[in-house]
Amino acid sequence: MMDEQLLLSGLLWRTERLFHDKKIITRLGPGEYHSYTYADYAKRVRKLAGALTEFGVRPGERVGTIAWNHYRHFETYFGVPGIGAVLHTINMRLFPEQQAYLINHAEDSVLIIDEDQIPVVEQLVDMGIPTVRAFIVMGDGPLPETSLDPVYRYEDVLARGSEDFEFPEFDEHTASAMCYTSATTGDPKGVLYSHRAMVLQAMCLAMHDKLNMSESQVWLEVAPMFHCNGWNIPHTALLQGATLVLPGIHPSDGDYVEMVADLGVTGMNGAVTIGTMMRDFVRASDRQWDLSSLKTMWLGGQAPSRAITEWWEQTYGTHVVQGYGMTECTPQICFNFTKSTLADQGEEAVYALRQKGGQPIPLMKIKVLGEEGQELPWDGTSVGDFWVRSPFTASEYYHDERTKENMVGGWFRTGDVGAIDEHGYVIIKDRSKDLIKSGGEWISSIDLENALMAHPKVREATVVSVPHEKWLERPLACVVPSDDSITEEELREYLMGSFAKWWIPDAFLFVSQVPKTSVGKYNKKEIRAIYGAGGADEVRARFGLTVA
Template identity: 35%
Template sequence: MLGMMQDWPLTVDKILDHAKNWHGHREVVTRSVEGPIIRTTYAEIHARSKRVSSVLQGWDVKVGDRIATLAWNTSRHMEVWYGIMGIGAVCHTLNPRLFPEQLIYIINHAEDKIIFVDLTFIPLLEAILPHCPTVKRVVVMTDELTMPATKLPGAECYEALLGAASEDVVWGGFDEQTACGLCYTSGTTGNPKGVLYSHRSNFIHTLLGMQSTVLGPSPKEVILPVVPMFHANAWGIAFAGPASGAKLVMPGARMDGAAIYELIVSEGVTFSAAVPTVWQMLLTHLRENNLTIPTVKRVMIGGSAVPESLIRAFHDEFDIEVVQGWGMTETSPIGTISILTPELAALPYDEGMKWRVKQGMPPLGVELKLKNYAGQEMPHDGHTYGRLMIKGPTISGAYFKGEGGDILDHEGYFDTGDVSTIDEYGFMQITDR
């Protein structure tokens, strides 16, 4: 017997629809690539995303076509992001920090048809585009006043295109398993491998991230996602922010300590997420200038193990809770979060540090196991090592175009490549790779 509930496909266009309908006035603030601070709202982003969709449909973009972005965290990037996904095309976020030959391989492997590029990356794209025959169009994400002369063949101005486009576009109408986003991982041997997210997986990952034990966003939050949108969907914040009605503050191209501090203070940021090096730069800037950041309550740090000294510094000097997260491109990326249980939080701070430096527990929707190389399950005793295996609706089941063959074991678990322990409280700690 099946349930009798409505069939409501989990497609990510509904996330931005929700943001427009119920949080349309909420701000998204961007330090633009051109320099000035730009203010917009979810309602305006929704309307402009529809115009992006209209432009793409005018260029005969179909469901499943790969459309790439080479861009920073900005409101324009969000517009392109949802404009691509809303009509069933695949948003392929390119990582500009990869070597040019890796980018060439990735663009060709993905068979990208169009690339949306920020001004910063025009020289990079000019150098690699002659080696990328599938790319037929380039859109420079700027206005007509700052549109540069470029060697990019047929480059078009983003704002000029949107100015002539219609908002009369229908989003959705396709299966929730339709491909939605594509991100390549460089954490594997050989050529980068493509992780192809579905609308369903990204929608579920958004719900997963909205748990209070994960990102826990709400309309009261002001979130600064320093982690780039080309790093596994900015750890889901580009979805969870609109879904929750939180104000977003997008840092653009500047991620130095002074620039991050300026945004935090001017916009009243309450929560932020970034890799350890960014927080180290911010900490140095705060100390050197004898500054405080009273609005920030939590920061999420991931990408690499968080030093104990960084956790202590933010707690002792600024009364900020550091939440450590672990994940991979293949896990969308949320895998575990180091939110202490009541028993562990009640311990003296120094005693509880043993768990704060660990990578934490999986939220609902993620399953973990430790296995040895014979495939036997290992105990969760805090000292027995094992291969970290992960499973769930937001975990990759195969790489794009079948690269790497079958990547799941007989139980459907993905081998992360990490060696870990899991203790009696359920806290996972990476020990080797």
């Protein structure tokens, strides 16, 4: 067989020939869009690659981006790794101190940023980011005044390159991109993705029948492009020639709804909170929105509630899917679908199946280990730690001693706890750090959250462990109501129908919002810290809580 390397430039080679007339569309403002073809895109990517080479960017150097989801940011996805450099997408929702840590740890040599991020980057320079030797600003019009130096306009840099630039060949194990974990505990951990890993992951996502990333799709990429490369959806859309829709700068829930209606979006992916906010926007709007084109909604971060799943399916016929992934796995581990032999079990059984994390995607292996390190059976009830391995799972962190804690014997310890049923569906019980051990017995915060969010008067809910003098830990529920008539007793009685008495949270705090991490997950760490500082009253004060 030919020893052809799996490189991202190979995906672009295919797309610019087969799908040259398909579109990449970026929202610029209400009802206003930038649109160009994959052929146009390929030309600009080649110009960027050539310009960066002329700019002195060398193979292996890290090029950082701090940017929204738009076509220029997407050009860096192939332009930077195309020359053997590494694209480091920086989480723009982190505090400046955290961003400075990432840039310095990665040793970024160039930063490509959006214009609205200039004030933040000026702060970073004041803090000290000594490895950065140049700044490139994306946007239109002349450069705004800034203390950044040297600073260049993205379009001026692009003008230095040639549409005829030829991508070099190199080893497929070369790093292509770099992402950091969201730092729910300790400093973020860096993960380098090889070209091979990203090509294989894109191919695996393209194979999934419920995701159905095909040429006919019009796909809205809501998940931030700084978070695990937008869940690798932009690469998969390009590979398949799907129309890719990018929400642009500072999008709102209403903007997502408008894009679906304007452009006939058929699929989208984003955090569970996005699906909830879009639903609430539609409910509150005085306009009748036609969102019937939207056939697939991939909601991640945590399992979507039954209430949100049923609302979208009953209102618009939108099939809500979920998966299970991590930064360390490029990022997907499992994807959910209903196997044909299990589809006739009845509505309740099928819904219960859809609440699971799904089956491992192709090329992914998974096992569950007990407390003594023994491998547990796939019986749906034997609970332990999930370990995984695949051609797109990290074998080490970037310059981080925590590698030895998590990558052992060729397997990666995910930090998640759960079981696997006889059909290979992963049942996630909790993050190991979020399990609640009350009186020596384990309580799953995820099980309680899923039950609470199925209540018709609950919009969002999270459950955390708090200290208890007798039982050491007890569950505390923070609930965002959708109906002001809700009471603690009502929720307590509701949960008693499904859980043992000792599982029921000691208190239900009704809040106006649940704090979230930079990638849209419930921030249990923050809630626990606030509770530790001042108890339930401090949580109420911080999140605008009202007691029913």
